[in-house]
Amino acid sequence: xxxxxxxxxxxxxxxxxxxxRDALQRDERVFLMGEDVGRYGGCFxxxxxxxxxxxxxxxxxxxxxxxxxxxxxxxxxxxxARPIVEIMTVNFSLLALxxxxxxxxxxxxxxxxxxxxxxxxxxxxxAGRQLAAQHSHSLEGWYAxxxxxxxxxxxxxxxxxxxxxTALEDPDPVLIFEHGSLYNMEGELAVDAGPVEIHRAAVxxxxxxxxxxxxxxxxxxxxxxxxEVAAEGISAEVVDLRTLRPLDTExxxxxxxxxxxxxxxxxxxxxxxxxxxxMARIMENVFYELDAPVARLCSAEVPIPYPKHLEDSxxxxxxxxxxxxxxxxxxxx
Amino acid sequence: xxxxxxxxxxxxxxxxxxxxxxxxxxDAVKRGAIVAVVDTEKATIEIEIFExxxxxxxxxxxxxxxxxxxxxxxxRTDGEAPRSPAPAAPAVEVPARVSPLARKRAEExxxxxxxxxxxxxxxxxxxxxxxxxxxxVTRPAQPEKPSEDRQAGxxxxxxxxxxxxxxxxxxxxxxxxxxMSRAMAWLAAExxxxxxxxxxxxxxxxxxxxxxxxxxVPEMNGFWVDGAFQPxxxxxxxxxxxxxxxxxxxxxxHDIDKKRLDELMREMLDLVKRxxxxxxxxxxxxxxxxxxxxxxxxxxxxxxxxxYPPQVALVGFGKVAERPWAxxxxxxxxxxxxxxxxxxxxxxxGHRGGRFLAAIDRLLQEPEKL
Numbered sequence: 001x002x003x004x005x006x007x008x009x010x011x012x013x014x015x016x017x018x019x020x021r022d023a024l025q026r027d028e029r030v031f032l033m034g035e036d037v038g039r040y041g042g043c044f045x046x047x048x049x050x051x052x053x054x055x056x057x058x059x060x061x062x063x064x065x066x067x068x069x070x071x072x073x074x075x076x077x078x079x080x081a082r083p084i085v086e087i088m089t090v091n092f093s094l095l096a097l098x099x100x101x102x103x104x105x106x107x108x109x110x111x112x113x114x115x116x117x118x119x120x121x122x123x124x125x126x127a128g129r130q131l132a133a134q135h136s137h138s139l140e141g142w143y144a145x146x147x148x149x150x151x152x153x154x155x156x157x158x159x160x161x162x163x164x165x166t167a168l169e170d171p172d173p174v175l176i177f178e179h180g181s182l183y184n185m186e187g188e189l190a191v192d193a194g195p196v197e198i199h200r201a202a203v204x205x206x207x208x209x210x211x212x213x214x215x216x217x218x219x220x221x222x223x224x225x226x227x228e229v230a231a232e233g234i235s236a237e238v239v240d241l242r243t244l245r246p247l248d249t250e251x252x253x254x255x256x257x258x259x260x261x262x263x264x265x266x267x268x269x270x271x272x273x274x275x276x277x278x279m280a281r282i283m284e285n286v287f288y289e290l291d292a293p294v295a296r297l298c299s300a301e302v303p304i305p306y307p308k309h310l311e312d313s314x315x316x317x318x319x320x321x322x323x324x325x326x327x328x329x330x331x332x333x
Numbered sequence: 334x335x336x337x338x339x340x341x342x343x344x345x346x347x348x349x350x351x352x353x354x355x356x357x358x359x360d361a362v363k364r365g366a367i368v369a370v371v372d373t374e375k376a377t378i379e380i381e382i383f384e385x386x387x388x389x390x391x392x393x394x395x396x397x398x399x400x401x402x403x404x405x406x407x408x409r410t411d412g413e414a415p416r417s418p419a420p421a422a423p424a425v426e427v428p429a430r431v432s433p434l435a436r437k438r439a440e441e442x443x444x445x446x447x448x449x450x451x452x453x454x455x456x457x458x459x460x461x462x463x464x465x466x467x468x469x470v471t472r473p474a475q476p477e478k479p480s481e482d483r484q485a486g487x488x489x490x491x492x493x494x495x496x497x498x499x500x501x502x503x504x505x506x507x508x509x510x511x512x513m514s515r516a517m518a519w520l521a522a523e524x525x526x527x528x529x530x531x532x533x534x535x536x537x538x539x540x541x542x543x544x545x546x547x548x549x550v551p552e553m554n555g556f557w558v559d560g561a562f563q564p565x566x567x568x569x570x571x572x573x574x575x576x577x578x579x580x581x582x583x584x585x586x587h588d589i590d591k592k593r594l595d596e597l598m599r600e601m602l603d604l605v606k607r608x609x610x611x612x613x614x615x616x617x618x619x620x621x622x623x624x625x626x627x628x629x630x631x632x633x634x635x636x637x638x639x640x641y642p643p644q645v646a647l648v649g650f651g652k653v654a655e656r657p658w659a660x661x662x663x664x665x666x667x668x669x670x671x672x673x674x675x676x677x678x679x680x681x682x683g684h685r686g687g688r689f690l691a692a693i694d695r696l697l698q699e700p701e702k703l
Contacts, residue, residue: 287433289433289434290433291453291461327454330454
């Protein structure tokens with residue numbers, strides 16, 4: 001064999017499907033359930049073909065009742081299964097909030113450590129596809145508030161492929177937020193891509209003048225902005241958080257300590273957001289290293305609009321990110 | 334409201350550079366606390382304050398050189414109410430916007446932020462601004478030759494003081510040989526009871542003898558100011574200390590007449606150490622009321638000293654050496670020291686000077702009482 005790594009051309013959607021198939025093949029306790037995951041192949045066509053391959057016992061269509069099927073997932077996990085529950089969008093997950101927050105996140109604690117809930121919930125988040133206000137919000141920051149669960153936000157093909165199995169191996173509930181605008185993202189993925197660790201943020205681009213801290217659907221736009229300002233002599237470092245809970249404070253401190261400036265890009269709404277939490281941690285840990293106030297770009301505080309031009313202007317875009325970087329760095333002659 | 338001014342740390346001092354503030358507006362200060370460090374060309378001196386109160390405002394920036402008497406800070410003395418709606422802007426305007434990193438860098442580099450122009454958002458000072466200003470400040474000055482400058486400065490200061498002394502002070506000189514056999518014997522016996530670190534040097538006996546003799550002849554202790562003698566009730570003896578790199582300073586050991594020998598010994602060693610390290614306190618510089626110089630170590634027999642103005646007397650000691658000494662019709666060898674007095678004839682006459690030296694001699698014959 002040559003040392004050259006073999007890659008295949010694939011998409012974020014296909015990478016998740018490969019991860020699902022891999023998990024279903026590796027462990028017979030694993031099953032997938034959710035609305036239209038079987039015969040329809042998933043609302044975002046992620047689970048297409050899996051029903052034929054694994055049968056209706058392991059690829060289960062559910063009624064339109066998020067509280068019921070998330071609750072069933074919790075029960076199955078307590079009973080020894082390794083359920084993957086798919087919720088169509090984060091907006092609809094609010095119907096199951098009681099099951100997620102009051103049950104999944106607390107049972108280990110309330111049972112005095114007797115019952116772990118090894119449940120994985122996947123759901124779509126974010127705007128950018130003209131699906132209007134009931135399908136386009138970014139509420140992963142809310143979930144990052146809750147002790148007892150982990151919150152993963154894969155932004156790359158590697159993480160789409162690799163986070164699911166690691167989540168299934170975790171003894172406690174893990175929520176995976178797939179950004180809707182990423183499903184068609186294409187790229188090269190190693191043929192032997194497999195499970196990845198889920199505790200550390202990743203530096204996706206190294207730089208010295210400013211740290212751009214982001215995750216999920218805005219990673220690509222942020223990298224694009226970093227590329228744009230590089231031509232003007234600004235060296236931006238891009239950090240992909242990958243996991244919102246627990247937040248990798250160490251990497252955040254490290255990058256800001258190095259560049260002394262930070263811009264946080266978050267598709268969530270600004271008030272009470274994960275970006276606010278990140279800013280707070282920067283203040284707590286590296287205040288004396290800062291050379292400028294920490295800046296952030298978030299979504300406009302409106303229900304995400306349907307019309308394309310309004311939707312585009314409501315969420316952070318590469319050009320705005322680049323402008324924020326220039327404003328902050330203010331390169332002096 | 335009390336004004337804290339640039340002190341005169343010796344008659345020769347015209348201006349001082351405020352090197353470091355150890356207080357900030359709002360800090361409580363106590364009489365005797367060290368509040369600033371001033372560089373006088375002669376030494377870097379820690380400045381004490383003589384008020385109890387709260388710092389109201391600071392008027393001189395670190396790094397600024399100002400004439401003696403310049404108000405450095407105002408102190409709200411105990412009991413005074415804070416000046417509530419500040420009527421005038423404080424003389425030093427701290428830049429409103431400084432990034433935390435810039436502040437840290439400025440501290441590390443010793444840069445006064447008031448001298449830095451901010452280029453950041455709304456005039457904020459950033460790290461780049463601080464680092465650029467370092468380049469600006471230090472480049473022309475470098476390569477710095479602080480030791481040489483300090484040396485030249487020190488020489489200039491000594492020249493000014495000694496020139497003034499010889500121009501203005503009509504010196505007269507008296508000398509006396511003192512039998513030190515009792516003093517040395519007492520010291521040997523005393524030291525045999527002490528551990529090595531607690532042993533006394535004969536210099537402390539000389540200092541004590543001078544200080545106590547002053548009580549008998551107060552014309553030797555004080556200052557000649559504005560054409561008149563101002564005697565001093567306190568006896569602060571300036572001890573001439575030669576510096577390794579050349580030059581000398583004569584900082585005070587305070588209230589020697591009231592201190593026990595042990596205490597004096599400790600203070601003397603501390604003073605010599607600090608003088609040579611260049612960290613003396615303001616009061617030590619400004620307070621001496623009479624100077625003692627001891628050149629015995631160099632083998633000198635007699636000193637003809639120059640008075641340090643505005644003081645009016647200086648006592649010089651040579652080496653303690655065995656010399657032939659006639660007493661009761663017999664000649665024997667005894668340890669003897671030559672003491673000399675340089676005194677200001679405007680203040681005292683030879684008769685009083687002679688009594689002063691005789692008092693020192695007498696005191697040294699009863700070392701156990703010192």
